[in-house]
Amino acid sequence: MNTALVTGGSGYFGELLSKRLLEQGTSVRVFDLSPPGMSHPNLEFFKGTILDRYAVKQAVTGMSKVFHNVAQVPLAKQIDLFWSVNRDGTQIIVDASVTAGVEKFVYTSSSAVFGAPKSNPVTEKTEPSPAEDYGRAKLAGEFICKEAMQSHGLDVAIVRPRTILGHGRLGVVQILFDWIERGLDIPVLAGGGNRYQFVHSDDLAWACIAASNVKGFAIYNIGAAEFGTMRELLQVVIDHAGTGSRIKSIPMGPTALIANMTSALGLSPLGPYHSLMYGRAMYFDISKAQKELGYAPKYSNSQMIIESYDWYQSNRASLSKGVASHHRSPVKQQVLALVPRVLRMMPR
Numbered sequence: 001m002n003t004a005l006v007t008g009g010s011g012y013f014g015e016l017l018s019k020r021l022l023e024q025g026t027s028v029r030v031f032d033l034s035p036p037g038m039s040h041p042n043l044e045f046f047k048g049t050i051l052d053r054y055a056v057k058q059a060v061t062g063m064s065k066v067f068h069n070v071a072q073v074p075l076a077k078q079i080d081l082f083w084s085v086n087r088d089g090t091q092i093i094v095d096a097s098v099t100a101g102v103e104k105f106v107y108t109s110s111s112a113v114f115g116a117p118k119s120n121p122v123t124e125k126t127e128p129s130p131a132e133d134y135g136r137a138k139l140a141g142e143f144i145c146k147e148a149m150q151s152h153g154l155d156v157a158i159v160r161p162r163t164i165l166g167h168g169r170l171g172v173v174q175i176l177f178d179w180i181e182r183g184l185d186i187p188v189l190a191g192g193g194n195r196y197q198f199v200h201s202d203d204l205a206w207a208c209i210a211a212s213n214v215k216g217f218a219i220y221n222i223g224a225a226e227f228g229t230m231r232e233l234l235q236v237v238i239d240h241a242g243t244g245s246r247i248k249s250i251p252m253g254p255t256a257l258i259a260n261m262t263s264a265l266g267l268s269p270l271g272p273y274h275s276l277m278y279g280r281a282m283y284f285d286i287s288k289a290q291k292e293l294g295y296a297p298k299y300s301n302s303q304m305i306i307e308s309y310d311w312y313q314s315n316r317a318s319l320s321k322g323v324a325s326h327h328r329s330p331v332k333q334q335v336l337a338l339v340p341r342v343l344r345m346m347p348r
Contacts, residue, residue, distance in 0.1 A: 002025070002026045002027065002064055002065065003026070003027045003028075003029070003062060003063050003064050003065070004027070004028050004029070004063060004064070004065040004066070004067060005028075005029045005059055005060055005063040005065070005066045005067070006018045006021070006028055006029070006030050006031070006067045006069065007032070007050060007059075007066070007067070007068045007069055007070040007093060008031075008032055008068075008069035008070035009028070009029075009030030009031060009032050009036055009069070010030060010032035010033075010034050010035060010036040010037070010045075011070075012164075012168060012170075012201070013069060013108070013164060013201055013204065013205070014030070014032070014036075014067075014069040014070075015030075015036045015037065015038065016166070016168075016201050016202070016205055017067060017069065017208060017209075018036060018038075018043065020206070020209060021067075021209065022042055022043060026042070027044075028040075028043050028044070029043075029044045029045075029046055029059060029063060030043065030044070030045050031046045031048060031050075031055075031056070031059040031070075032047070032048075032070075033047065033048070033049060034047075035047075046058070046059045050085060050089035050092060051084060051085070051088065051092065053092050053095075053096070056092050056093055056096045057096045057099070057100075059096075060093070060096040060097055060099075060100045061100055062100075063102060064103045064104070065102065065103060065105075065106070065212050066093065066097050066102050066105045066106065067106045067108070067208060067212070068090065068093050068107050068108060069108045070085065070089055070093075071085060071086050071108070071110075071138070072085045072086055072134070072137075079133045082134050082137040083133070083137050086134070086137035086138055086140070086141055087137050087140040087141055087144070090140075090144050090145070091144050094144050094145060094148045094154065095148075097148075098148055098152045102154070102155075103155060104155050104156075104157065104212045104213075104215075105145065105148075105155065105156045106157045106159060106208050106211055107141060107142065107157070107159070108159055108161065109138050109141065109142055109158050109159065109161075110134070110135065110138040110160060110161070111161065111162050111163070111221075111223075111282065111284070112130060112132070112134055112135030112138055112273055113128040113130050113139040113142065113160065114126060114128055114129060114130070114135075115128075115129045115131030115132070115135055115276070116276055116277060116280045116282070117129075117281075117282060120195065120282065120283050121283050121285035122221065122282070122283070122284050122285065123221065123284075123285045124219045124220070124221055124288055128142075131272075131273075131276055132272040132273050134271065134272075134273055135273065142219075145158060149217045155215060155216065155217065156217050157211035157212065157214065157217070157218050157219075157220065158218070158219040158220070159204075159208050159211055159219075159220050159222055160219065160220070160221050160222065160284075161199045161204045161222045161223070162197045162198055162199045162221075162222065162223035162224070162282070162284060163196075163198050163199070164198070164199055164201050164204060165198045165199070165200060165201070165304040165305060165307075165308045166200045166201035166299075166304060166307065166308060167201075167307055167308065167311040168201075168315075169201065169308050170312070170319070170331070171331060172270065172274060172331060173308060174319075174331055175269075175331055175333055175336060176234075176237075177237075177308070177309050177312040177313075178333075179245065179340055180238055180243060180245045180309070181243060181312075181313065181316075182243070183243040183244040183245050184245055184343075184344075185245060185246050185247070185248050185340055185343040185344060186234050186238065186245055186246070186247050186248070186343075187247075187248055187249070187250050187255075187339060187343055188230055188234065188248070188250070188279070189249070189251070189252040189255060189256075189278055189279025190251065190252040190279050191231065191249045192229060192230045192231030192234065192247065192249060192279075193229050193230075193231060194229060194230050194279055194280050194281040194282075195229050195230075195281045195282075195283055196227065196229065196230045196233065196277075196281065196282055196283065197223040197224055197227045197282065197283035197284060197301065198223065198224055198227065198233075198301050198304055198305070199222055199223045199224055199297070199304075200224070200303075200304040200307075202298065202299070203222070203224070203295075203297040203298055204222055207220060207222045207289060207293060210293040210294065210295065211293060218292065220288060220289040220292075220295075221285065221286060221288070222284070222286060222289055222295070223284040223286055223297070224299060224300055224301050224304070225296075225297050225300070226300035226301065226302075227283060227300065227301040228302075230278070230279070231247055233301050233302065234247055235247060236301075236302045236305060236306065237305045237306060237309050240306050240309065241309065248343045248346055250343075255275075255279075256275045256279075259274070259275035260272060260275055262334075262335050263275070267334050268334050268335050268336055269331045269333065269334060270336070
């Protein structure tokens with residue numbers, strides 16, 4: 001039986017990836033600080049932190065594949081942890097994988113390594129240019145993987161997803177859903193005409209598993225095949241909800257400045273990456289993954305945002321703020337709670 005270690009396997013995406021691996025007959029070992037919210041005869045939980053070399057070494061032992069998903073995400077806003085977890089933790093798991101003779105190492109990177117790209121679509125040949133610490137730390141993780149491939153022969157696949165949506169996805173998205181459910185107005189920056197691509201967690205899991213079955217180093221950019229502008233996406237979920245929310249445009253420059261100031265003061269849940277990208281275009285050319293992996297995303301932007309909203313509506317009463325994963329937790333709105341009030345005073 002194939003064996004796979006999934007780091008961060010109790011997080012939003014890691015747990016879904018573990019489920020898909022189990023469905024395909026792979027024996028899965030989850031390495032995380034808290035156990036996953038599921039059980040299976042072929043699922044093993046190994047408690048530990050990615051910064052503990054001894055624990056990581058034990059977790060990797062006997063594994064044929066490693067799917068590395070542990071990361072401090074932009075919502076965390078802890079710069080020191082961006083570097084210690086996303087860079088140093090990646091170095092530790094890569095070193096252990098080399099020593100253990102792992103057959104395939106799949107690193108879940110981020111589109112944040114490109115910052116706000118100068119042109120779209122972004123391809124695997126586009127030069128990364130991260131604009132904040134989260135993106136820089138994730139890119140450092142990519143460099144570590146490449147170095148292990150070049151110096152030690154570790155077979156690596158780097159998968160870069162666009163912003164993830166899907167059932168159970170909360171984090172900052174939950175704020176949007178809360179406002180729409182209450183019929184509050186929703187802001188877009190500079191008209192919301194920026195084309196913005198998401199990826200469904202199921203499509204991403206499929207791509208990661210497919211990448212693990214291909215021999216040789218490769219990088220794959222993963223996103224939806226069907227997507228439009230930010231305004232169009234928000235209008236889709238507003239129309240679906242039918243609560244009376246309206247979209248209102250606000251200026252990009254002053255808004256980004258205020259967002260960064262309130263974030264730095266700890267008054268907002270948003271991180272620098274959120275204010276950087278919300279009003280800017282960002283989308284991948286996914287043709288390489290389509291050609292080499294047979295990647296055929298099942299979900300469009302519209303389908304995944306509607307599914308995510310419906311899940312939120314059905315489960316919001318039971319949502320817990322105690323879970324470890326930022327992407328599975330409700331978010332305190334803080335100063336953002338004032339935004340709908342300001343928008344209500346503005347003309348449509």
